[in-house]
Amino acid sequence: MVGIGKTPFGSFPDRDLRSLAVEAGAKCLADAHLKPDRVEAFYLGNFAGPSFVGQNHLAPYVAGGLGIEGVACTRFEAACASSGSAFFHAVASVAAGLYDLVLVCGVEKMTSQPTPVVSEILAAAGDTGGEVRVGATFPALFAMIARRHMHQYGTTREQLAAVAVKNHSNGAKNPLAHMRKVIAMEQALAGKPVAEPLTVYDCSLISDGAAAVLIAPLERASEFTDKPAKVLAIAQTSDVVALDHKADITTFRAVRRAGEMAYKMAGLSPSEIEFAELHDCFTIAEIMATEDLGWVRKGEGGPYALEGRTCLHGERPVNASGGLKAKGHPVGATGVGQICDVVMQIRGEAGELQVARHEVGLAENLGGSGATAVVAILGAV
Amino acid sequence: MRGVVYTETVVHAAPPQFVSDAPYQLAIVELEGGERRTVRILGDRVHIGDAVEFAEDRQGIVFFRKA
Numbered sequence: 001m002v003g004i005g006k007t008p009f010g011s012f013p014d015r016d017l018r019s020l021a022v023e024a025g026a027k028c029l030a031d032a033h034l035k036p037d038r039v040e041a042f043y044l045g046n047f048a049g050p051s052f053v054g055q056n057h058l059a060p061y062v063a064g065g066l067g068i069e070g071v072a073c074t075r076f077e078a079a080c081a082s083s084g085s086a087f088f089h090a091v092a093s094v095a096a097g098l099y100d101l102v103l104v105c106g107v108e109k110m111t112s113q114p115t116p117v118v119s120e121i122l123a124a125a126g127d128t129g130g131e132v133r134v135g136a137t138f139p140a141l142f143a144m145i146a147r148r149h150m151h152q153y154g155t156t157r158e159q160l161a162a163v164a165v166k167n168h169s170n171g172a173k174n175p176l177a178h179m180r181k182v183i184a185m186e187q188a189l190a191g192k193p194v195a196e197p198l199t200v201y202d203c204s205l206i207s208d209g210a211a212a213v214l215i216a217p218l219e220r221a222s223e224f225t226d227k228p229a230k231v232l233a234i235a236q237t238s239d240v241v242a243l244d245h246k247a248d249i250t251t252f253r254a255v256r257r258a259g260e261m262a263y264k265m266a267g268l269s270p271s272e273i274e275f276a277e278l279h280d281c282f283t284i285a286e287i288m289a290t291e292d293l294g295w296v297r298k299g300e301g302g303p304y305a306l307e308g309r310t311c312l313h314g315e316r317p318v319n320a321s322g323g324l325k326a327k328g329h330p331v332g333a334t335g336v337g338q339i340c341d342v343v344m345q346i347r348g349e350a351g352e353l354q355v356a357r358h359e360v361g362l363a364e365n366l367g368g369s370g371a372t373a374v375v376a377i378l379g380a381v
Numbered sequence: 382m383r384g385v386v387y388t389e390t391v392v393h394a395a396p397p398q399f400v401s402d403a404p405y406q407l408a409i410v411e412l413e414g415g416e417r418r419t420v421r422i423l424g425d426r427v428h429i430g431d432a433v434e435f436a437e438d439r440q441g442i443v444f445f446r447k448a
Contacts, residue, residue, distance in 0.1 A: 120396040131419040134442050135392060135399045140407055143390035151388070151429045193404075196391040244409045244417040249388065 001231070001378070002216045002224035003032025004340040009209035009328030010178045017046075017053050017109035020210040022065040024333075025105050028212035029066075032224040036067035039214075040099040043090045044075045045083025045106035046332035051121045053109050062105065079125035080281060081236075082106065084335025084365030084374030087213065088236040091376075094215050106337065107210035108330035118206050122331070125368045127242035139203055141243050141369045142282035143195035149250045149284060150197065153299030157197060161188035162306040163283035164201040167319050170312055171326020173352040178207045178328030202283040207328030211337035221381065229346045232360070233265035233377040241371040250299075252285075254373035255292040255364060262362075262375040263294070270294030273377070274357040275316060275345060277338040279366035280323040286310075289364050290318065293375070317355040320345065335365035335374060342378050382435035383448060384410040386427050387417060408433070410445055420445045 005027025007020050021044070029036060044059040055061060059073035076086035083106025090102040110118055119137050126132045126141060149155045165185055171177040183201060191199030214224070221228035239254040240246060246253070263270060270293060278293075280286035287301035295316060296304045304310065310318035321327045321341040324334060342361040344350045350358075358380075365374040387409045395403035406422035410433055423436045423444040432448040 116395070116397045116400060119394065120398075123396060134407065134419055134421050135395065135402070135405060136407055136419060137392065137394065137396055139394060140390050140392045143392075144388040144407070144409060147390060147429065148388040192393075193391070194394045196393070198390075242419075244419045249409075 001213050001229045001339065001343050002221050003028045003034065003214035004212070004343050005031055006176055006211045006337060006340050007209050008176045009207045009330055011111040012208045013111070015208060017049055017055060017107055018062055018065050020109060020208060021062040021105050021107035024210035024212040025066045025103060028103065028214050032214045034101065034214065034224060039068045039071060039101055039103045041071050041093065041102045042068050042073040043086040043102060043104045044073070045086035045335055046075055047077060047079055047082045047108060048121050052113060062107070068103065078372040079367035080279070080331045081335055081365045081367030081372040081374050082332040085236055085372065087336055087339055087376065088234050088374050090215050091231050091234050094217060100217055100220060102215045103212060104215065104336055105210060105212040106333035106335055108332035109208050110206050110330060111208050115206065130242050131244060137195065139195040139198055139282065142284055143198045144243065145249050145369070146197055146284040149288065152250055153302065155287065155302035157189060159287065159302030159306045160202055160283040161185055163280060163286045164188045164325055166311055167280060167323040167325035170320050170353060171322025174322045174327055177322045177326050178205050179326045198282060204281045204324035204329035207330040209328060209330035209333045209337070211333045211340050213336055213339050213343070227347045228381050229343045230379050230381050231376060232268070232379045233262040235261035235265065236372070236374045237261070239371050241368060243369045250288070252288060252292050252366065252370035252373060254370050255289060255366065255375070258373040258375035259293045262377050266377045268360065268377065272360060273316065273362045274360050275320060275355045276318050276362040276364065277321060277341050278318050278323070278364045280319055280325050281329060281366065283325070285366060286318065286323065293362070293364065312353065312355065320350065320353045320355050338363040338365060339376060339378070346378060346380050382412060384412040384433055386429050386431045386433055387411045388429060389422070389427060408445065422446065
């Protein structure tokens with residue numbers, strides 16, 4: 001990764017999808033000192049532009065705004081893992097020798113629709129003939145996951161809330177975060193219910209935003225930056241879409257498998273990961289990711305969060321950026337946004353949010369209720 | 382059709398077509414044959430492990446209730 005660029009995440013009534021994507025892409029190209037006409041392929045992660053803003057054929061639409069013309073421009077859709085998937089395919093195509101310079105962008109413009117409509121558009125990433133038809137929303141699906149996790153492992157409301165408190169505390173220090181507000185444990189516990197046992201404080205935000213990263217072969221990295229970060233491993237996996245078709249909903253099999261593949265590719269054990277950006281679309285998802293990625297045993301993710309071991313200055317900081325919870329979750333931008341956050345840490349440019357050990361970081365991007373997972377392990381060169 | 386509640390939630394923030402139903406309970410029910418299905422719950426609130434049975438089908442939306 002030789003360049004990164006992000007817009008702030010938030011609610012921006014005056015900005016359209018393309019202007020957000022173009023801002024992130026242009027910042028990324030400037031970061032790598034690269035002119036747009038040298039980009040060899042443009043990969044765009046976007047979940048639901050056609051539903052949110054009524055625009056299709058998005059990749060060339062955005063690329064045109066960036067001054068990228070004539071090259072392959074492709075949109076990737078994998079629910080909330082859309083830009084993680086775009087990143088996976090970009091890395092694969094550079095590694096295969098097909099291209100040298102691929103710009104990957106992720107974007108979502110969500111706030112132009114009222115919340116119930118946003119909820120309906122997001123729900124289409126579930127099984128619309130089954131769970132969604134009877135009234136499941138994404139908060140409802142993750143609420144049922146949380147309920148089962150609580151039943152099987154004794155996970156508590158307080159442990160869920162600890163994730164929200166931590167991520168808000170981090171997000172308050174992130175100048176690009178959607179919600180820069182510290183919350184107290186009592187407040188998180190007393191939140192308005194969305195789908196029991198989850199409250200508004202367990203749910204990530206409906207946001208607008210974009211992020212971009214430029215990929216180049218490692219041997220050419222010095223042409224563009226003196227602070228490259230290396231992809232040590234990347235894996236994308238899948239699972240069934242319908243939650244009621246999963247044998248065990250307290251684990252994301254796709255995350256576990258992607259993690260195992262990534263650790264093997266990087267030649268690292270889980271304990272060697274120093275920090276991570278995990279897909280906390282709901283607080284329970286962060287707890288499960290710390291289990292599925294092998295840092296604690298199944299069922300111990302709740303205590304792991306509550307004991308503060310994943311705090312900014314804990315043994316393995318998780319979501320120093322504020323995560324989807326506080327930084328915001330423009331779904332199609334989230335995967336590449338996480339990559340940018342990990343790269344900032346590796347470069348030592350995370351300011352107040354800089355973690356102590358920042359040589360090896362992991363990003364986990366989840367689609368739907370676990371039907372797509374992308375795990376990347378990134379390191380200093 | 383009978384089964385046991387595998388997991389459940391009460392939905393407060395509903396999608397547009399179900400706003401007038403909220404709050405409503407959803408459950409994943411494990412049916413006698415072992416298959417799981419997401420259903421709506423009618424009547425009394427149910428919890429994990431409760432026995433439930435088919436109540437009605439409203440235009441493809443299947444409701445179960447406490448057995």
